[in-house]
Amino acid sequence: MSSIFRLDSSIRVNGSVSRAVADTLVDSIAAELGDATVVARDVAADPVPSDLWSTAALAGFTPEEQWSPEQRDARASAAALADEVVDADVVVIAAPLYNFGVSQHLKTWVDTLITDPRFAPGTETVKGKPAFLVVTRGGGYGEGTPRAGWDHGTAWIRRILADVWQLDLDIIETELTLAEVTPQMAELRDLARQQLTESHEAARTSGRSVTLKLRAPV
Ligand SMILES: Cc1cc2nc3c(=O)[nH]c(=O)nc-3n(C[C@H](O)[C@H](O)[C@H](O)COP(=O)(O)O)c2cc1C
Known part of the structure; x- marks a missing residue:
């Protein structure tokens, strides 16, 4: 049976565009794969504690045989989070833009995974695994707009997913x-x-690309 790992990070549920597009995407992938299970992690509703990251990270500077019980627990928790991505056939990450970056919850999840030796820069644990990043932004950041270049969230998470983890x-x-709720954006x-x-349409057609990737010779 195939498995899809889905991570949500929107701080809202009702009206969340990233969750809605991720719903369409996961449904499309699941339909294409046949009997897929979905492992869902919602880091907004159930945040990874930030001290889990710091404890696990600092353990990396201490010989394992000298780890404290807290460091051992933190490394085990980080490994369990990492397992969810390792075990998946397809990864879906939904990442709204908050304050020109990603949510702190998503950042903490990424930082915690990187404490696991399988996800450290330079490793290839999940290289080539099909993955999707669903980005939502309240404003517009296209070339020529006043805030072109202000979306520092997408560039960073793309760097991690595509270049560091090589998904x-x-x-x-x-x-x-x-735009719908902002009077000054009415014309948009x-x-x-x-x-x-277009985003839902792209999500609907993405299941097919996953099966093509999974069936492609390595
Ligand atoms: C706390 C907060 C900060 C936000 N910061 C930005 C921002 O910097 N730039 C932007 O374009 N939109 C910003 N937004 C709007 C969200 O990106 C937008 O509502 C997006 O659709 C959120 O994803 P969701 O629909 O899945 O909840 C912010 C929203 C919130 C709640």
Whole structure:
């Protein structure tokens, strides 16, 4: 049986665009794979404690035989989180833009995984595994707009997923998600709706690309 690992990081549930697009995407992948299980981790509802990261990280500077019980527990918890990605056939990460970066919850999850030797820079544990990054942004950041270059979240998480962990990454981005509720963005609402439709369409057709990747000769 195939398995999909899905991580959500939106701090809202109702009205969350990243969750909605990830729903479409996971449904599409599951339908294509047949009998897939979904392992869901919601780091907004159930955050990885930030001191889990710091304890596990500092253990890396101490010989293992000298680890404290807290360091042992932290490394075991980090390994359990890492197992979820190692064990999956497909990875889906939903990452809204918050304050021009990723959520602290997503950052802590990534930092904690990197304390696991299998996810340290230079390792190839999940190299080539199909993965999707679902990005949502309230505003617009396209070339020529006043805030072009201000999205520091997507660049960072892409660097981790595609370059550090070497996942085979596709990105589905939806901008202008605040247009519907922001009077100053009223003139952008048609564009926002069009982008949202396109994102769901991309998500719907992505299942096929996963099966092609999984069946491709290594
Ligand atoms: C605390 C907070 C900070 C945000 N910061 C930004 C930001 O810096 N830039 C932006 O374009 N949108 C920002 N937004 C808007 C979100 O990116 C947007 O609502 C997105 O759709 C959130 O994902 P979701 O729909 O899955 O909840 C912010 C939203 C919140 C709640």
